[in-house]
Amino acid sequence: MPKDNQTDEARDGSGNISRKQFEKELSKLQVELTRLQTWVKAEGQRVIVVFEGRDTAGKGGAISRITARTSPRVYRHVALPAPSDREKTQVFIQRYIAQFPAAGEIVLFDRSWYNRAGVERVMGFCTDEEYERFLTMVPVVEREMIVNNGIILRKYFLDVSQDEQRRRFEARIEDPLKHWKLSPMDTESVRRWWDYTLAYQRMIEATHMSWAPWHIVPADNKRRARLNLIRHLLDSIPYKKVDIELPKIPKAQRRPKDATEGLTAGLLIPSKY
Numbered sequence: 001m002p003k004d005n006q007t008d009e010a011r012d013g014s015g016n017i018s019r020k021q022f023e024k025e026l027s028k029l030q031v032e033l034t035r036l037q038t039w040v041k042a043e044g045q046r047v048i049v050v051f052e053g054r055d056t057a058g059k060g061g062a063i064s065r066i067t068a069r070t071s072p073r074v075y076r077h078v079a080l081p082a083p084s085d086r087e088k089t090q091v092f093i094q095r096y097i098a099q100f101p102a103a104g105e106i107v108l109f110d111r112s113w114y115n116r117a118g119v120e121r122v123m124g125f126c127t128d129e130e131y132e133r134f135l136t137m138v139p140v141v142e143r144e145m146i147v148n149n150g151i152i153l154r155k156y157f158l159d160v161s162q163d164e165q166r167r168r169f170e171a172r173i174e175d176p177l178k179h180w181k182l183s184p185m186d187t188e189s190v191r192r193w194w195d196y197t198l199a200y201q202r203m204i205e206a207t208h209m210s211w212a213p214w215h216i217v218p219a220d221n222k223r224r225a226r227l228n229l230i231r232h233l234l235d236s237i238p239y240k241k242v243d244i245e246l247p248k249i250p251k252a253q254r255r256p257k258d259a260t261e262g263l264t265a266g267l268l269i270p271s272k273y
Contacts, residue, residue, distance in 0.1 A: 022223040029230045030069040037074045037106070039239040044103035046151045049233065050112045053158030054196065055189045056168035057219045062158065062226050063108050066233075076101070079110035092116050092134055093141055101151065113138065117203035119185070122195045135206040142212040153212050154236060156229060157204065158219040162193050 017025070040047060051059040060079070067075045078099045087095050093113045101107045116134045120126040126134075146153050160168070169187060172178040189196055208214045215232060219225040 016221055017223045017227070019223075022227065025227050026065060026230075029227065029234065030065075032234050033066060033070050033075075033230070035241055036234060036237060036239045037070050038242045038244060040106055041074055041104040042242045046101040046103060047106040047237070048101060048109065048146060048151055048153050049106065050109045050114065050153070050155040051158065052111060052114050052118070052156065053217070053219065054160050054165060054200075055186045056165050056172075057158035057160045058222050058225060059110055059158055061222065062217075062229050063110055065226050066108065066230060074104060075106045075108060077108050077110060092130070093138075093145075097145075100146075114203060114207075117207075118196065118199055121199045122192055123185070123188070135203070138207050139209045139212065142207075143209070147211045152237060154233060155212060155214050156217055156233075157200070157214055158217045158225065158229075160219050164220045165193075166190055 039045065051063060053059050063077050067077055076099075078096075080095065080099070083090075083095065096109070096113050099107060099109070116126055116131065121131050142153060169182075169190060172181050204214050204216075217225050217229050217232075
């Protein structure tokens with residue numbers, strides 16, 4: 001693979017949006033995300049956004065652009081580790097239910113209960129019976145436990161081509177700052193591309209329902225994928241602008257005559273930059 005002086009994040013592919021244009025459009029969308037946040041909090045709404053997709057598709061990157069300018073008290077990024085031995089004995093969705101939103105919260109699942117239909121299916125971490133039961137039950141669970149309980153549910157699947165996935169893995173290997181993103185389980189997805197393809201196709205066909213549809217995001221172009229996903233999310237939720245009364249900054253009190261720096265001056269860290 002030829003090397004260049006651009007990072008994977010900054011790379012401009014054919015037909016890509018320039019960084020300047022991307023930042024300009026993203027800034028506009030982030031303003032709207034804060035308005036959505038205000039509406040969700042004011043109205044006591046609950047929102048779940050599921051991010052699924054192939055390894056390296058950019059799920060975490062898309063989420064980070066959503067949360068960059070918003071309140072962590074409203075937008076909550078959930079990325080659960082592999083299940084513990086105890087969690088493996090629970091109902092497939094049980095550990096995710098604990099992360100469901102309360103009033104005034106938006107939960108962004110960076111992978112979700114759909115692990116059962118993806119990595120667990122392909123890598124043999126669940127039985128055929130557990131897999132088939134999942135595909136049968138999850139549409140009912142999403143309808144009765146989520147949608148009919150008044151929670152807004154959105155499901156996104158970020159997809160990348162086989163060549164682009166390989167390129168991104170190679171870029172991660174070359175970049176020490178991205179080594180933490182690598183694991184044997186992830187890179188195995190390169191070898192088992194078609195196993196994952198068939199598993200994801202079956203997953204989407206079985207769980208794409210009118211009350212919980214899937215939305216596919218072509219993600220070979222990261223910038224376009226992020227802008228299109230955020231725009232779609234905003235367009236899909238009927239939020240309204242909520243007028244808020246901004247606080248006025250009062251005058252500061254006068255410094256007391258007996259005020260001293262005390263010990264604090266000696267506790268400052270060294271200034272090396």
